[in-house]
Amino acid sequence: MKKIITCFLLVFLSVFIQASAEGKKYYHGNRNSNHIYLTFDDGHSYQNTTKILDTLKEKGVPATFFIEGEFLVQNPILINRIVNEQTLGNHTMCHKDITTLSNQAFRKDIQEFEETVIKMTGKPVTKYFRPPMGKINQSKQAILDELEYKVFMWDVSYYDYVYFDDKGVDFALKNILKQTQNGSIILMHTLTKSNANVLGTAIDRLREKGFVFSSLSELY
Numbered sequence: 001m002k003k004i005i006t007c008f009l010l011v012f013l014s015v016f017i018q019a020s021a022e023g024k025k026y027y028h029g030n031r032n033s034n035h036i037y038l039t040f041d042d043g044h045s046y047q048n049t050t051k052i053l054d055t056l057k058e059k060g061v062p063a064t065f066f067i068e069g070e071f072l073v074q075n076p077i078l079i080n081r082i083v084n085e086q087t088l089g090n091h092t093m094c095h096k097d098i099t100t101l102s103n104q105a106f107r108k109d110i111q112e113f114e115e116t117v118i119k120m121t122g123k124p125v126t127k128y129f130r131p132p133m134g135k136i137n138q139s140k141q142a143i144l145d146e147l148e149y150k151v152f153m154w155d156v157s158y159y160d161y162v163y164f165d166d167k168g169v170d171f172a173l174k175n176i177l178k179q180t181q182n183g184s185i186i187l188m189h190t191l192t193k194s195n196a197n198v199l200g201t202a203i204d205r206l207r208e209k210g211f212v213f214s215s216l217s218e219l220y
Helices: 003-024 044-057 069-074 074-085 105-119 138-146 169-179 193-208
Strands: 035-042 063-067 089-090 150-152 185-189
Touching: 035 044, 044 063, 044 074, 044 193, 063 074, 069 105, 074 089, 074 105, 089 105, 105 138, 169 185, 169 193, 185 193
Parallel strands: 035 063, 035 185, 063 089
Antiparallel strands: none
């Protein structure tokens, strides 16, 4: 009997820990709320990112940018604009599958990103994290928890992450409108011209459908 109770407690604890870890990640918001959340990954194109920022400012829409290290270092003016107008999150310096990194290397990477942002902008990075390729494991989640990061995934995405294989504005708009639902976290990349060009129309069409654009801070 004692063994059964012990096994039950171990199973319960395992499930509880797993549920708690999953609770640290956000894939979407409240499905009963019409609020949705715009996010942009990587960087890559100064021109596209600038146009996206211009559109967001014109439309009065909040968004979070998860920028990788190379683009971060090479674009200080643009990074300062993101920090002052929108929200800058951590997408790692290396932009690699973090599950392949040692815990020490991962921790060092996260802290290097933080230090670089402070040097460039004079402000600390918002402690939002998005894993490259969406890959994360328990050990990396534990480090992020320790460093007080919130992990934001997504429930809306489409093929927009290969800059030389741009599928066009119609493809982007169709996917955004088709997939978005109450509480959606929308993932877009700044790599393609189509994303930069479609954003204003997508915002207008989503608003016509009754959606309200909100900040990720609403989710916690």
